[in-house]
Amino acid sequence: MRLISYIVIKLIDTNSKTKLVYTFALFNNNEFVTTLTLERAIAPPAIIGERSTPVEKIIDNDGKIFQSELSRIEGIGKLKSHRIIQRLSDRDVIEIEKHGKTNIIKLKNEIKESLIK
Secondary structure, X not given: OOEEEEEEEEEEEOOOXXXXXXXXXXXXXXXXXXXXXXXXXXXXXXXXXXXXXXXXXXXXXXXXXXXXXXXXXXXXXXXXXXXXXXXHHHOOOEXXXXXOOEEEEEEOHHHHXXXXX
């Protein structure tokens, strides 16, 4: 018995609700078995907040912010903010400067000049 599944993910935005719809198609030895659909309601961007991404928050603070402030964004904890900061650092978008027990996150000068006016 060999079970294969395919996933289709859709974002559906209705008048008052935004939801993610996951559709799973299950196959057994290349024969269709069944389809399973799961829906998950999510908050639309307007409800989450005016500035909800870490880069937008850094831009709002003139290109530098404490890492602890990024973890206070709704829906972003310490671990997620650390991972986001690490990815941005790997892509040369930000610089990380040690400041005691915390870090100061700064936009690179070339990016800061083009984004902050």
